[in-house]
Amino acid sequence: MDNTAMAAENVIEVRDLCKTYITNKRQLNVLRNVSFTITSGEMVAVMGPSGSGKSTLLYSVSGMDKATAGEVFFCGQDITKLPDNKMAEIRLDEMGFIFQQMYMMKNLTVFDNVILPAMQSKKLHESRKETKARGEELMRKFGIIDTADNDINEVSGGQLQRACIARSMINKPRIIFADEPTGALNRSSSDEVMKEMVRINNEGATIMLVTHDAKVAAKCTRVLFIVDGNIKGEYELGKFDDTDESVIKSRERHLNEWLMEMGW
Numbered sequence: 001m002d003n004t005a006m007a008a009e010n011v012i013e014v015r016d017l018c019k020t021y022i023t024n025k026r027q028l029n030v031l032r033n034v035s036f037t038i039t040s041g042e043m044v045a046v047m048g049p050s051g052s053g054k055s056t057l058l059y060s061v062s063g064m065d066k067a068t069a070g071e072v073f074f075c076g077q078d079i080t081k082l083p084d085n086k087m088a089e090i091r092l093d094e095m096g097f098i099f100q101q102m103y104m105m106k107n108l109t110v111f112d113n114v115i116l117p118a119m120q121s122k123k124l125h126e127s128r129k130e131t132k133a134r135g136e137e138l139m140r141k142f143g144i145i146d147t148a149d150n151d152i153n154e155v156s157g158g159q160l161q162r163a164c165i166a167r168s169m170i171n172k173p174r175i176i177f178a179d180e181p182t183g184a185l186n187r188s189s190s191d192e193v194m195k196e197m198v199r200i201n202n203e204g205a206t207i208m209l210v211t212h213d214a215k216v217a218a219k220c221t222r223v224l225f226i227v228d229g230n231i232k233g234e235y236e237l238g239k240f241d242d243t244d245e246s247v248i249k250s251r252e253r254h255l256n257e258w259l260m261e262m263g264w
């Protein structure tokens, strides 16, 4: 690399991460010395068989769950030993979350759900009016402004997932974590959601996403393949420009060939 180029910042650096569950006196080593790095601007997909530890990895890296051993540096700071209140603050202010089961508050409108993390955070020092304006702007950007006043059971799965993307961005996080963000969606809704994920990534958002879907992974910049709690391999795809239809076909073909080698 040209040494005049600015080095990309490590947003996540994981070293020898282990997670062990103990159930019925049996010990289950779900993550075994996992190490990897995510630099700013990357969109990293985690793939692997069911039960291989993908969700556990996402939860341990994002501080939703405590690792058994190892370190997770978030923007240079080891977050594995932080007290719960400090970790909660980082998760609210600096991390966005998108899940398959869309965790939205049932008694709030779509709009109020989108801006809720900003209402709970002290990070941005803005007025209620400014927060609302940003919430509207995000919903407009993702094509769901017409659903703002709906209850969350009055919108489609794809719309709700786009609302989750808006919500995940409301506090201007350093990274967005997504566990199967398209897992519950049909192909066309999945494509709509991925279009937005790719767009925010191309605008600078750093994303770590778990997926079973090679079509989804083919739009990411890098793929990690995890088997039995270990990273078995990684595949660099680079940035995806979604304006050229032939590009996605060739990315999918190359990724699928690699996934076959990995035993997918």
Ligand SMILES: Nc1ncnc2c1ncn2[C@@H]1O[C@H](COP(=O)(O)OP(=O)(O)OP(=O)(O)O)[C@@H](O)[C@H]1O
Pocket: 021, 022, 023, 028, 030, 048, 049, 050, 051, 052, 053, 054, 055, 056, 057
């Ligand atoms: N809270 C828990 N207690 C005990 N075992 C758990 C717990 N959570 C997960 N596991 C086990 O850890 C292993 C990895 O689970 P995980 O949910 O991370 O897999 P995954 O790769 O996300 O699978 P999927 O693709 O099906 O979502 C599984 O064997 C699972 O049963």
Ligand SMILES: [Mg+2]
Pocket: 054, 055, 056
């Ligand atoms: Mg999972």
